[in-house]
Amino acid sequence: MNSNDQGMPFTPEIDADSPLPDIGRERIIASERFDSPAFRDKEWSRVFRRVWNMGPREEEIRSPGDFVTHELGRESFIFIRDQNEKLRCFFNVCQHRGNQLIPDAKCGNRRFLKCQFHAWAWNIDGTIKAVPDAHTFPGLKNGLPCGELDLTEVRIDTWGGWIWFNIDGEAPPLLEFLGVIPEHLNPYKMQDMRLYEYKSFQWECNWKAGADAFNESYHFRGIHPQMLKWSEARASIELLGEHSRMINRYGTTSPPHMNEKELFPELKQWLSFYGMDPEAYEGRPEDVRLAKQKYAREMQHDTHYPYVHLRDDQLSDVYHYFVFPNVVFNTFAEGINVFRHRPHETDPNKMYYDLLLLAHIPPDHDVQFEYKKFTTPVKYGEIFDNPQPKIITEVMQQDADNLQYVQAGIRSEGFKGMYLGDQELRVRHFHNMIDKYMGG
Ligand code: FES
Ligand SMILES: [Fe+2]
Numbered sequence: 059m060n061s062n063d064q065g066m067p068f069t070p071e072i073d074a075d076s077p078l079p080d081i082g083r084e085r086i087i088a089s090e091r092f093d094s095p096a097f098r099d100k101e102w103s104r105v106f107r108r109v110w111n112m113g114p115r116e117e118e119i120r121s122p123g124d125f126v127t128h129e130l131g132r133e134s135f136i137f138i139r140d141q142n143e144k145l146r147c148f149f150n151v152c153q154h155r156g157n158q159l160i161p162d163a164k165c166g167n168r169r170f171l172k173c174q175f176h177a178w179a180w181n182i183d184g185t186i187k188a189v190p191d192a193h194t195f196p197g198l199k200n201g202l203p204c205g206e207l208d209l210t211e212v213r214i215d216t217w218g219g220w221i222w223f224n225i226d227g228e229a230p231p232l233l234e235f236l237g238v239i240p241e242h243l244n245p246y247k248m249q250d251m252r253l254y255e256y257k258s259f260q261w262e263c264n265w266k267a268g269a270d271a272f273n274e275s276y277h278f279r280g281i282h283p284q285m286l287k288w289s290e291a292r293a294s295i296e297l298l299g300e301h302s303r304m305i306n307r308y309g310t311t312s313p314p315h316m317n318e319k320e321l322f323p324e325l326k327q328w329l330s331f332y333g334m335d336p337e338a339y340e341g342r343p344e345d346v347r348l349a350k351q352k353y354a355r356e357m358q359h360d361t362h363y364p365y366v367h368l369r370d371d372q373l374s375d376v377y378h379y380f381v382f383p384n385v386v387f388n389t390f391a392e393g394i395n396v397f398r399h400r401p402h403e404t405d406p407n408k409m410y411y412d413l414l415l416l417a418h419i420p421p422d423h424d425v426q427f428e429y430k431k432f433t434t435p436v437k438y439g440e441i442f443d444n445p446q447p448k449i450i451t452e453v454m455q456q457d458a459d460n461l462q463y464v465q466a467g468i469r470s471e472g473f474k475g476m477y478l479g480d481q482e483l484r485v486r487h488f489h490n491m492i493d494k495y496m497g498g
Pocket of ligand 1: 152153154155156157173174175176177178
């Protein structure tokens with residue numbers, strides 16, 4: 059059965075019997091790749107300027123004049139809805155002497171964009187509006203020119219409720235770049251989800267070390283042993299063109315926690331999170347996911363969640379999509395936890411980790427959160443406006459706390475390069491794709 063009863067195609071499964079592709083075995087030599095300014099500069103021009111980058115949500119920019127600023131590496135961008143309701147993206151830079159046009163606001167509403175240095179101003183469609191003492195500029199004696207002093211616009215497109223931007227303007231169309239991802243995620247209806255939490259964290263590692271840490275679940279046993287009591291660490295993996303995915307069963311257990319009788323507190327948390335009563339559960343710990351599937355299926359016609367479009371396993375398991383070069387959609391039936399790994403503006407030994415939480419939320423339900431950017435270490439259990447399950451914030455803490463040590467070690471002359479196994483196939487694939495872009 060490839061589609062549900064309403065004719066919408068299901069997300070394809072991963073065929074567990076098909077062998078993993080052979081995409082190389084050699085070590086991935088790490089040092090330059092993770093810390094050199096030369097590599098970072100080339101990465102900027104060959105990777106980030108060429109791909110479709112994920113910017114703000116469309117829902118953040120609803121009315122004319124609404125804007126969001128977004129940083130990526132050395133650049134800052136203004137995403138704004140113009141007076142004709144058209145979404146636009148501009149480099150966040152004044153065309154007079156290069157001051158940042160919006161230096162200090164993440165979002166807001168502006169009737170026009172005025173630079174605080176000499177008060178030049180632009181309309182929200184990027185056209186020049188006013189230059190004080192224009193008659194003192196030889197080129198402006200006959201009035202403001204058409205085009206020449208307009209803001210520098212960036213190509214954008216939308217998919218999944220997100221605004222995507224392509225800096226060099228030469229990428230193939232967005233949907234072509236995304237390949238099968240939109241078709242795979244379509245049943246989850248990401249465009250209808252709402253952002254209910256958004257925080258950025260500075261981490262002391264290269265952005266690719268951050269991306270790598272989320273592209274495999276081989277590390278559960280080492281650093282997140284509690285995940286073995288609420289999910290299956292051995293994911294099925296599939297490469298999808300430049301992108302990739304893995305599927306982890308949730309609401310289950312991994313070795314060594316098999317065939318146990320008592321329900322772990324972690325699985326009780328998981329059940330409670332979905333509104334189920336852990337005390338009423340009578341099956342084996344590894345089968346908790348089946349109870350969740352049944353529970354969701356029974357209410358599928360009386361809920362705002364898209365259960366009706368999803369196969370049973372999607373009602374419990376996490377479909378983890380990586381969109382090259384730096385976006386993760388950690389997808390479950392009720393919402394998507396989105397991670398974006400951004401390079402730091404100057405230092406290749408630092409990065410920003412954006413955590414954007416989306417969920418299907420009824421329209422009459424108010425959502426409250428405040429965007430915050432943390433540049434020093436935080437306690438992840440204490441900083442969210444909408445409290446997260448304890449296990450999730452613990453896992454974030456473990457990842458965040460460890461990455462500084464990965465960065466320190468990966469630069470050592472004693473490190474001979476990353477030695478990767480099958481469970482880390484997506485890590486290898488990611489670096490292969492980086493190399494492909496860097497070479498071209
Ligand atoms: S730099 Fe913006 S008005 Fe002069
Ligand atoms: Fe992790």
